[in-house]
Amino acid sequence: MCILGSGASRYICHVAEMRGLARVISGWRLNGKGVRGCFSIRLCVLCQMADVSWTAVCDDGGMRSNLPPQFTSFVGREREVAELEEAVGGCRFVTLTGAGGCGKTRLALQVAEKVVERYADGVWFVELAPVADPERVAAMVARVLGFREEEGRPVLATLCEHVGDLETLLVLDNCEHVVGACARLAEALLEAGPGTHLLATSREPLSGSGEATWRVPSLDSDASVRLFIERAGQARPGFAPTPDETAVIADICRRLDGIPLAIELAAARVRIMHPSRIAAALDDRFRLLTGGGRTAVPRQQTLEASVWWSYDLLHNEERTLLRRLSVFVGGFTLEAAEQVCSADPLDAYRVLDLLARLVDKSLVQVRRSDAEEDRYGLLETIRLYAQQRLLEAGEAEATRHRHAAFFVALAERAEPELAGARGPAWLARLEREHNDLRAALEWLDATGS
Incomplete structure (x- = not known):
């Protein structure tokens, strides 16, 4: 079966636009023959209408994806690519999460290119950043796959009907602002047929059934x-x-x-x-x-x-906690976050729940340690941004006062313990808190407190 190559595809689409055939393309529907057969039929007709030679633009391969071309090199992440190739092969629904700018989209595209041959009906990239209305998420996927919306019928129902028999991978990019709609879409597509696989990128998990989350680390x-x-x-x-x-x-x-x-x-x-x-x-x-x-x-x-994109997606209480956490310069424990950040409108119990949400949304990092409890921290770029918002909110002085009070109290608790059996453990803790102890003392000295 002949099918259009990627370069010829762009050429034909350009000719189609020039000849006013866009409405013809958008009006065609799949007829149960699968993505490859569908595009072959469409393209044959399009070639005839555009007066372009079919044999001049066809080859022996198949239209396997619409992955956007990359114009710069892919640097590093060899281990991550290998791990994700295996993860995508073992799970039908994988979501890459991480802070803004950490490279989720580029990594997803790199993995998608490597696994194209696994899927008989191709790998299809769906960019969701422009979708402001969650109700249009399914419509965007349908548009990429070439399915026409049917009057009086939910587009998701049409979509599920047609993908049920396909063997395909959908790459859903930038899901964080429509996370609920993406979770519902994912569950529906996975239930529609065993051949549908999903690779999503988001600043937080979609929390859908069967989802495996994979946090994208910073570059080494x-x-x-x-x-x-x-x-x-x-x-x-x-x-x-x-x-x-x-x-x-x-x-x-x-x-x-x-x-x-x-x-x-x-x-x-x-x-x-x-x-x-x-x-x-x-x-x-x-x-x-x-x-x-x-x-x-x-x-x-x-x-x-x-x-700002990540910050703007937060609820008010989440923004409040993130702003207050910016006073920590060397990471923090849960106890420290509860003591320093608990003030109207947040109490200590609320801090725990909100901290978990900020971890999920890739704004707070969990830093495992050999100590008795985990530590948390903000990437420096996020901390500086949140610090600016803290100043704008007029909360900086009160929050830094609580920060200083907590670390002064910690030092006072440590002093009598240093000469005892638990002295080494306390000394190690003070070392971990060195940067914040110093910041607290500098603030007390600067304010004369």
């Missing part, structure tokens, strides 16, 4: 530096950092938490700034890291816009 140090140098070379051809400059770049990447979006925005500044100047300007990173690609979605054009 080596990959971060490689990414910076490659992207800087695109901004400034011939860029070849010296060993000293490479050390500066490594520090930039560390301070940016290994977040790919932030690293790429910083690397773009190499066009006009030396790496050492970029490093010096990172304290004001939200003004520095702008100027993403003009074709990128707005929230990926600046670092601040990326964080």
Whole structure:
């Protein structure tokens, strides 16, 4: 069976638009023959109507995906790609979660490209960022697959009817702002037929039945530096950092938490700034890291816009807790969060529930330790953003006062214990809290408290 290759597909679509055939394309429906057969039939007719040779644009392969082409290199993450290939093969519903800009979409596309051959009816990418109305999520998927909405019938019912016999992988990208609708869609599609598989990206889990969540980590140090140098070379051809400059770049990447979006925005500044100047300007990173690609979605054009998107999706109480957590500079325990952040309108019990939500939404990191309890922390970029919001809310002084009071009390509790049997354990705890103990003392000294 002949079918259009990807380059020819774009050409035919262009011809179709030029000849006013878009309404013809959108009006066709699948007829139960599957995605491949459907596109062959449509394309044959389209070629005839557009007066383009069918044999000139066909090959022996199949239209296996609509994955968007990538114009930059994929750096690092070899282990993550291998793990996700295995995860997608073993579970029909996998969701990649992580902070904004951590590379969820790019990783999903990389994995999808590697598994195309597993699915007889292809791999299909559905971009949900433009979908503001949750009721239109199913319609967007139907549109990508070429299914026409039927008057008087829910589009989800039509969609489930037609995908039931397909062997396909759907990549649902940017689900966080329509998370409930995506969860319902996922459950319905999985129930419709055993051949449908889903790979989603979201800043929080969809919490649907059968979902396996996979948190996307930051890039490691080596990959971060490689990414910076490659992207800087695109901004400034011939860029070849010296060993000293490479050390500066490594520090930039560390301070940016290994977040790919932030690293790429910083690397773009190499066009006009030396790496050492970029490093010096990172304290004001939200003004520095702008100027993403003009074709990128707005929230990926600046670092601040990326964080704002996550913050804007929070409920009021979640925003309140995130703002207050920004006073911790070295991570924190649950006890510390309850003591420092408990104030109107939040009590200690509410803090626990909200903290769990912020972890799910990739705004708070769980940092496992060998101590008796877990520690938590914010990526520095998120902490600085939340700190600005804390100032704007007029809560900074009161929150920092509670922060200082907690750590003074902790030091007083530790003092008599240091010479006893539990002295080493207390000394280790004080070491873990060193940065916050110092911040508390500096604030008390500055305010004369």
